[in-house]
Amino acid sequence: MTTVGMLGAGGIATMHIASWLRLGVDVLVHSLEGADELVARHGRGEVVGSLDELLSRSDLVDVCTPTHTHRALVEAAAAAGKDVVCEKPLARTVEDTEAMIEACRRAGVALHPAHVVRFFPEYSVMHDAVARGRLGDLAVQRYDRHGTAPGPGWFRDEGLSGGIVMDLMIHDLDFARWNAGPVASVRAVRSGAEGSGTVAANVVLTHRSGSISSVGGVWSAGPVAFRTRFEVAGTGGLLRHDSADNPVTWTNGGSTPDRDGYAPKVAMGESPYLTELREFLAATRGGPTPRVTAQDGLEAVRIAQAALQSLVVDDAVSLEDAR
């Protein structure tokens, strides 16, 4: 039996614990707050009172804490000899990420960055087509990711989270690189009137191949439905997807807040978090290398950090300069 030790009990931990329980592992949770509620909501799992106890009893550690705490916790897990799953971004800086990778290498443990968009089925089938050459040579990619701004707290503190670029847009920065290869230079812009609470950013990548990518992200102050879309074009054709355009059910007159009725489940099919954690768990048990590696996580942080530097200098930044 495998025991997974989860650190943190916030939003992403909610997604992870459900998947871990589906995978049939024993789950321990340690968190500064919310651990009791997390376990109570899911009906299984055990709250442990200290980091040391969690590390000593776990086979695999899952770091679901705020970004700025990742390095110390991954290093502690590595020192305890445990494989680690770490939420994205691996860290706020390239320096911290490299230190985490080195600590895991020295300890001989695996480090799995949880870039879950690589496991979303619409993105996965698109990447498979690209990797099989169905689109030929990629020339231009576009990605968008729009949602309601996170509440006050560490997410909104750029020093702690890296802001919208490092926290939200890193998904698509990683994906663009997965499809089109290493990035040569980055140009980022970010707008958002002071005080309005809405943040909109765009990052343009020029890949070493000459391929180009545009990644847009929005944290809207007012509530908006979460939406993602992409279009990927190459010499062999193009693929596109818009989460707003592909409903498997559409209801008009079903359930309403004051009336019972037909209400489709929000999501159909397997949770991408389950797909992701199953792949990491299999690797820990001796299975194949997962589709995303610690090096991929580092390169994603490197691109995002270059984008943040581009915002500061208001110019394009080459990846070499950003190191």
Next chain:
Amino acid sequence: MKVALMSFAHTHASSYARLLAARTDVEVLTSDPDAGERPAGESGGAALAAELGVAYVDSYDELLAWGPDAVVVCSENVRHRAHVEAAAAAGAAVLCEKPLATSVADAEAMEAACAAAGVPLMVAFPVRFSPVFVDLREQHAAGALGRIHALSGTNNGQVPAARAWFTDPALAGGGAVTDHTVHLADLADALLGGVPAVRVHATANRLLHPSLEVETAGIVTVTYADGTNLTIDCSWSRPASHSVWGGLTMSVVSDAGLVDVDPFAPRVSGWSETDATELWLGYGPNLDDLMLSAFLDAVRDGTRPQPGGRVGVRTTAIVEAAYRSLRECRAVDVETAGSMAVTAG
């Protein structure tokens, strides 16, 4: 009203000619003397005029000697300046195909020539006349969006194949960045009330059509003086085998949330067994028709048609900065466009 059409070089010329020919309130005369320079197989000249059902003369001198009230310029991009100046000198109101020019210097000279001649200059940006964009603009003007934070847009199409000059840098001035940046730059100009662009970055490649001499994919990022950012995907990335030329979309991030407009969304779609291709039957309004009507109404009423020469200068300045960014591999400041504020728009 007498309306002259100079050149059939631009593919839009046929659309304008058919629309003008169908009107009962205008007389139409056309000329396309450079048709002989085009590669074999490209349409033009008297034969195309006959096909379009419009009268034709062999030279621009004859065309302008006819005394047109208005002239529509549809020549190759680099020839716009000479033709607009000739039309202005003949005392005609001018509608010039986009982009207005391939340099800010040319665009400003054209604006000055029209001002000196006392004739209006309008740039052919038909998308700003689409009802969905008009509605967006009006609601923004009424305050429904609050502040606009960011804009992004796509203007993707097939690589222009009907006319070789589109991919000849000597005649077009450039490729996809020249052809497809300006429509969205115009929409942003209209939404933001003419606030000038201050900083531009561009990246581009020729990967889709490596045999061409111009860029065929590009992403242009524009920062305006009020802090709004605009990202444009101007790529000719629509596959050549696609059943439709391309399209244009714009997304707006504002205090009121997210708004997307797609002027070409109204369509019936399906599949043709005969042609083994997707059927795509657009039923939206004819934007060229709406734009031409606005131009002709303004000429008739003696008002100043919009978008005017100033918009042409501002959008040209963005494209010029984009090419400087491409050459220098960095973000660049937009050269202050326009010492001469001869027109408001």
